[in-house]
Amino acid sequence: MRRASWQEYQKEIADNKYYYARSCIRQNFFPGSERAFLDILTNDLGVDIFDDPLHTSCTGIGYHSDVVPLETIMTVVARQFSLMAEAGYENFISSCITSFGIYNEVLATWEEFPETEERTRRYLREATGRELVKPRSIAHTSDIMFHHRHSIARRAKRRLVNLYTGESLRVVEHIGCHYAKIFPKSGIGGSEFPYVLAGMIEAWGGDVVDYPERRHCCGFGFRNYLVQANRGSSIANSHKKLESMAPYKPDFIVANCPGCAMFLDKWQYAISEMDGTTYGANGRGIPVLTYEEMAGLVLGYDPWELGMQFHQVDVEPLLDKLGVEYNPDAKYLGRDGKLIGRPRAVAVNGCGVELGLRR
Amino acid sequence: MLTEDVRLREGLKACMNCGVCTAVCPAAEFYDYDPRQIVAIVQRRDDREIEQLLRSETIWYCGECMSCRPRCPRGNTPGYVIQALRTLSQRLGYFVESEKGRQQLALKRLIGDNILRTGYCLTPRNILPELHPEQGAVWEWIYENDESIYGRFSECYGKEGAGALRKIDDESLAEISRIFEVSGGKAFYDTIEQHSERKAREMGYDGATEEYMMHTYTYNSENHY
Numbered sequence: 001m002r003r004a005s006w007q008e009y010q011k012e013i014a015d016n017k018y019y020y021a022r023s024c025i026r027q028n029f030f031p032g033s034e035r036a037f038l039d040i041l042t043n044d045l046g047v048d049i050f051d052d053p054l055h056t057s058c059t060g061i062g063y064h065s066d067v068v069p070l071e072t073i074m075t076v077v078a079r080q081f082s083l084m085a086e087a088g089y090e091n092f093i094s095s096c097i098t099s100f101g102i103y104n105e106v107l108a109t110w111e112e113f114p115e116t117e118e119r120t121r122r123y124l125r126e127a128t129g130r131e132l133v134k135p136r137s138i139a140h141t142s143d144i145m146f147h148h149r150h151s152i153a154r155r156a157k158r159r160l161v162n163l164y165t166g167e168s169l170r171v172v173e174h175i176g177c178h179y180a181k182i183f184p185k186s187g188i189g190g191s192e193f194p195y196v197l198a199g200m201i202e203a204w205g206g207d208v209v210d211y212p213e214r215r216h217c218c219g220f221g222f223r224n225y226l227v228q229a230n231r232g233s234s235i236a237n238s239h240k241k242l243e244s245m246a247p248y249k250p251d252f253i254v255a256n257c258p259g260c261a262m263f264l265d266k267w268q269y270a271i272s273e274m275d276g277t278t279y280g281a282n283g284r285g286i287p288v289l290t291y292e293e294m295a296g297l298v299l300g301y302d303p304w305e306l307g308m309q310f311h312q313v314d315v316e317p318l319l320d321k322l323g324v325e326y327n328p329d330a331k332y333l334g335r336d337g338k339l340i341g342r343p344r345a346v347a348v349n350g351c352g353v354e355l356g357l358r359r
Numbered sequence: 360m361l362t363e364d365v366r367l368r369e370g371l372k373a374c375m376n377c378g379v380c381t382a383v384c385p386a387a388e389f390y391d392y393d394p395r396q397i398v399a400i401v402q403r404r405d406d407r408e409i410e411q412l413l414r415s416e417t418i419w420y421c422g423e424c425m426s427c428r429p430r431c432p433r434g435n436t437p438g439y440v441i442q443a444l445r446t447l448s449q450r451l452g453y454f455v456e457s458e459k460g461r462q463q464l465a466l467k468r469l470i471g472d473n474i475l476r477t478g479y480c481l482t483p484r485n486i487l488p489e490l491h492p493e494q495g496a497v498w499e500w501i502y503e504n505d506e507s508i509y510g511r512f513s514e515c516y517g518k519e520g521a522g523a524l525r526k527i528d529d530e531s532l533a534e535i536s537r538i539f540e541v542s543g544g545k546a547f548y549d550t551i552e553q554h555s556e557r558k559a560r561e562m563g564y565d566g567a568t569e570e571y572m573m574h575t576y577t578y579n580s581e582n583h584y
């Protein structure tokens with residue numbers, strides 16, 4: 001019954017020739033993931049994908065903070081679409097869940113209220129001289145990874161299996177609200193049974209953990225995080241999720257949205273600093289991965305080339321389970337192998353144990 | 360004025376007050392907040408009640424996660440209704456009458472102005488560790504060594520070209536700026552500044568200064584739960 005529900009929502013995903021729109025959040029916190037996405041598609045899978053220097057932010061964080069008006073974001077989105085067409089592409093893919101929601105919302109609003117599309121065309125022409133051409137397809141970058149999951153599995157250097165026990169790793173997947181809650185038909189599996197990450201996990205040998213708060217928001221809530229005075233609400237929602245998943249002992253979390261990946265990682269740090277609670281094994285946090293990092297490890301990429309040193313919760317316990325060989329000394333090197341010091345040790349990585357900070 | 364917003368037309372048809380939206384709402388879980396009630400007030404079309412809403416704290420609690428959208432049995436989207444209310448509250452200058460509403464100035468300056476300056480909503484240099492202690496030790500290390508660390512992943516960190524955190528070229532930034540001009544984005548920013556200026560003086564500040572902005576960014580009366 002449940003599986004059948006997952007199958008109900010299928011969407012067409014183009015096989016090739018993608019126009020890539022980068023994400024503000026992913027560039028800041030997971031620049032290695034964006035690079036890995038391009039490397040995997042281009043080098044491993046031989047797909048044509050265009051990384052355009054001319055596009056900008058979709059302004060989605062400003063829109064959902066209610067400072068960028070709807071008419072403005074529509075015109076910014078129209079500019080991105082026209083850049084895509086000018087470059088000779090028609091399959092638009094976005095590296096961010098917030099943007100993905102925005103692109104879908106704008107297209108749906110133009111459809112429902114044609115006068116808004118007319119107005120946007122006018123604004124775009126007046127501001128930039130460009131003509132709006134709508135994309136043939138819109139996908140999130142995880143849809144693309146899902147679409148190619150079996151090709152990735154065929155090239156896999158390792159599977160999501162615990163080297164010591166031979167058992168599949170237990171993986172919590174977090175989809176991100178704006179992937180399918182706004183437009184269920186635009187996400188693989190819809191809003192109740194999103195299958196986009198679960199499909200990758202299964203194809204690569206892991207076990208998907210089902211837990212009560214699986215669909216709950218990570219807590220970002222735009223202004224609820226972006227303004228310091230409101231952050232209690234953001235951490236409280238992450239806390240609710242972490243408490244709910246911990247009894248299922250996940251080996252790692254994989255997130256669809258760069259914001260969610262960052263919050264589920266950083267709030268574990270904050271919670272451990274506030275009251276000593278950690279949610280993983282041996283008094284440490286649960287590593288939180290992006291799907292590009294998960295795919296990269298499966299394909300045998302070096303974890304530091306994937307940018308996993310950007311995480312606050314150390315990923316080494318997971319790397320050990322997977323049998324990934326890595327050089328601990330290379331983790332915190334800067335560009336061209338330069339020594340630049342290392343972050344200070346913190347409780348979420350097990351450093352409070354000796355100090356008696358853990359409850 | 361509210362009904363001119365397409366998000367209101369899309370987000371509210373006929374609400375039957377079932378409360379499903381409130382049951383799934385992450386903001387309702389931790390704030391004294393009830394999207395069902397907001398939808399009910401807007402549905403009654405009582406101008407006086409709506410004006411009260413526009414001046415209130417309650418319209419600022421929603422996180423725009425849209426969890427309410429797929430669950431509403433009538434196909435409504437309370438999150439869209441909130442967006443329409445917030446837009447109007449700012450256009451009319453009512454947002455400065457609530458503590459949470461006043462925060463719009465901080466959002467305009469921290470996110471909004473950054474878009475026009477850099478072409479991005481956020482950039483590493485504006486995630487200051489002292490304003491973001493929750494970002495932790497690794498972020499401090501990245502912040503202090505940004506060129507070297509991002510340089511490992513992008514050929515053009517802070518420079519023009521294709522890649523992560525590239526500097527957006529001047530012509531593209533000028534286009535974004537003209538888009539904001541033509542589509543009303545700049546006027547909206549100015550509205551936020553003007554009403555904040557008025558309110559700041561009323562509150563005894565020397566205008567909408569950095570000090571007033573930081574007050575809106577950090578102050579929490581703890582009266583929201």
Ligand code: SF4
Pocket residue numbers: 373374375376377378379380381394395398430431432433434435436437
């Ligand atoms: S779920 Fe829909 S019908 Fe029910 S109270 Fe909320 S908006 Fe109204």
Ligand code: SF4
Pocket residue numbers: 380383384385386387394420421422423424425426427428437438439441
């Ligand atoms: S969009 Fe707002 S009202 Fe709807 S569930 Fe999310 S926080 Fe609640």
